[in-house]
Amino acid sequence: MIKKNVIIVGGGAAGFFAAVNIAEQNPDLKVTILERAKEGLAKVKVSGGGRCNVTHAEFIPSELVQNYPRGEKELLGPFHQFMTGDTIEWFEKRGVELKIEEDGRMFPVSNTSQTIIDCFLDEAKKHKVEVLYNHIVKSIDKDKAHFIIETSQGEFLSDCILIATGSNPKIWKLLEHLGHTVLNPVPSLFTFNITDERIQDIPGVVAQNVEINVLETNLYSEGPLLITHWGMSAPSILKLSAFGALELAKRDYKFKIQINFIRESFESCLNALKVWKQELPKKTIYKSTQFGLPKRLWHKLVLASNISQETRWADLNKSQLEHLAAQLTQAVFSVNGKSTFKEEFVTAGGVNLKEVNFKTFESRLIKNLYFAGEVLNIDAVTGGFNFQNAWTGAYIAAQNISK
Structure with a gap:
């Protein structure tokens, strides 16, 4: 059955990246982002001191995974599908050139995170992604056919849902209600x-x-x-x-x-x-x-x-x-x-990795429920690695959702 309606919960890096890729790969799908704040991409804005540390110049998957205290084993396969070189190419195709600094961190040549934010907003508009701000998700349930998402602004039905909310305890509670195990978060950086x-x-x-x-x-x-x-x-x-x-x-x-x-x-x-x-x-x-x-x-x-x-x-x-x-x-x-560490708050903790299929980033427990980014029990050292996890998971999830 073709999924007609896709909801992305979370208007951050992983959420926008997934939404744009889904809409681009399958224009027949209606893609909606639900963001609790009055604007999205807040973490992108402050990353790298306001310059956005997009990724890190490490191009060998087995070397790249060593920067993830949690997720090293699980990300090896996904990094063979989409990693640093693919990230660079993705942004360059959309007019955003990246540069490598001496320590390997990669930033937009413009030296401002606004370049990345503008790229996402432009792409979302171009591919008719609906972005709804001030929508706080209060509950997520599932009947035989749909996910039912109750928000502060009303109810939504969806054939497929991707959770990209980062380290959000309230969303973790909702995922526990659906049957997932969440490992208690502790600060990581x-x-x-x-x-x-x-x-x-x-x-x-x-x-x-x-x-x-x-x-x-x-x-x-x-x-x-x-x-x-x-x-x-x-x-x-x-x-x-x-x-x-x-x-x-x-x-x-x-x-x-x-x-x-x-x-x-x-x-x-x-x-x-x-x-x-x-x-x-x-x-x-x-x-x-x-x-x-x-x-x-x-x-x-x-x-x-x-x-x-x-x-x-x-x-x-x-x-x-x-x-x-x-x-x-x-x-x-x-x-x-x-x-x-600055405003870049990262946690260890999140959805148990054993409950996720890392070939697709789909839940092993609930069909058509996907994850991307730090909502999972994956975190990295500083230097652009947490964003690379977000891009990889969002891209692979998007590929499978848009089929």
Whole structure:
């Protein structure tokens, strides 16, 4: 039976992407987006600091899936159907050129998320997608023939429904009512709150390449570290927050991390310090920044090693040398709480992945019910990966809905 009427619940990235593709592939279908807010695509607007981090320049599916703490196994097949290269081509065909930045993130050349928003709105209009704002979905039921969607603006009947609401607890409740299992959401991308003399008064300092372990766990990451007014952020921290989302929630966000600021062993660092003790005898340690560290961070670590600003290299004793080597390679910080990463709130949790057919993104429990994006228990590290999951799921669902 040809589906005559398709409802998309959620006017975000996945919702618009799915709607446009369905309407384009099968013009006979009536496609309607129900969005609870007065305008859609809010997350697109704030993504990437208002530039929209559309995707990431990773073109090998087996490598791409490694950026998904939840969903790695399930997305491998879908990424062989639609992934980064397809996303780039999709936008370019519609007049939106993307660029790759040094860290692999991809943005519109225009450097504004409005370009992506305008693209979706133009395509929706072109393909006669009906977009209804201020429509809060209150219930979803199903009889033999249709889905019955009750909203704040009235009732809708649909042959097929796609849920693209992201991390929305109210929609998850409605899906549980339909028989789906929802895994309790916990924050996935967040920064660490740390109060410590060693990082006090130096916000904005970046250590370019560190190693971090969460003590008493197997959690490990590497990469840039940013010191902030409230603690620490940047990719090395955000990666830990994503892959450790469930573990860190269990600990109520109170735990210890160990940082190797220079990615050298304690012994190797100690040997290097002994060489400088010989080579720079008359210089003060405080003013002799080493290992390519930011000057302000070096100052803090020197003082934390019981070394005064006036101490010269020649005057360093064995204990001070070992203390400094430890601060550089084994510094332990206590984390006490978290802060949301900008406006890009991401959660671990959502519809149980075992209840979804990832060849079609259709529910295994309810025919003609589809999912795309973060409504599923899929989330990624920062860098455009959450959007790529949205595009892939929405496209594959759209292909199957429009048949």
